[in-house]
Amino acid sequence: MPDHPQQNACWSCKGPAGEGLFCAACQALQPPNLQQNYFQMLDHPPTFKVDRTRLETSYQALQQQLHPDRFATRTARERRFSMEHVTRLNEGYATLREPLARAGYLLQLHGRASGDEASGAAPTDPMFLMETMELREALEAIDPAQPDADEKIDAMRQDMERRVEEEEQGMANAFEAHNNTQETTHLEKVAQHMDRLRYHNRFLEEVERLEEKLFV
Numbered sequence: 123m124p125d126h127p128q129q130n131a132c133w134s135c136k137g138p139a140g141e142g143l144f145c146a147a148c149q150a151l152q153p154p155n156l157q158q159n160y161f162q163m164l165d166h167p168p169t170f171k172v173d174r175t176r177l178e179t180s181y182q183a184l185q186q187q188l189h190p191d192r193f194a195t196r197t198a199r200e201r202r203f204s205m206e207h208v209t210r211l212n213e214g215y216a217t218l219r220e221p222l223a224r225a226g227y228l229l230q231l232h233g234r235a236s237g238d239e240a241s242g243a244a245p246t247d248p249m250f251l252m253e254t255m256e257l258r259e260a261l262e263a264i265d266p267a268q269p270d271a272d273e274k275i276d277a278m279r280q281d282m283e284r285r286v287e288e289e290e291q292g293m294a295n296a297f298e299a300h301n302n303t304q305e306t307t308h309l310e311k312v313a314q315h316m317d318r319l320r321y322h323n324r325f326l327e328e329v330e331r332l333e334e335k336l337f338v
């Protein structure tokens with residue numbers, strides 16, 4: 123691709139550009155380095171547990187340096203590179219901020235399916251299915267006309283939020299166990315937690331929809 127020359131050879135002055143966003147010699151903006159993963163891009167170790175402040179700080183700093191407004195009077199190529207950078211930056215930040223997306227991305231970095239494809243849609247653990255079916259029935263049994271409906275829904279939401287936290291902790295533990303042992307069974311555990319978390323998230327959305335209906 124002529125627009126994306128060898129990384130390190132500056133497209134503008136043809137000299138060595140160095141590792142930075144801008145050519146070390148002529149300061150021209152370089153294209154995004156697609157060899158870099160999102161963690162490298164945002165200067166954070168590739169772990170499930172993230173330092174949100176550190177991510178946010180890196181994101182804001184890069185966002186400022188790369189913002190298209192800064193390139194309004196520069197070459198067309200730099201304007202395009204700045205858009206490509208910002209698009210990739212936003213994708214990367216959104217991925218690493220959100221636990222499910224972050225877990226899926228880490229699985230990919232470990233050479234696994236992202237978890238979307240890994241184990242299919244629904245969790246298959248019979249105990250889990252039984253329990254969630256009961257929760258669903260309990261939710262459907264709430265009569266919005268009753269005076270204690272909001273209390274019941276609130277309790278249900280808190281219960282769900284606790285389950286969400288449990289699954290996130292489960293993912294963190296499984297990733298840590300994988301780091302310590304390199305055994306891939308731990309990554310399969312991650313995918314199972316992801317399935318369950320997705321399920322809880324959907325349920326939580328339903329609870330919130332019901333809450334909204336109740337309070338209009």
Ligand code: ZN
Nearest residue numbers: 132135145148
């Ligand atoms: Zn240059």
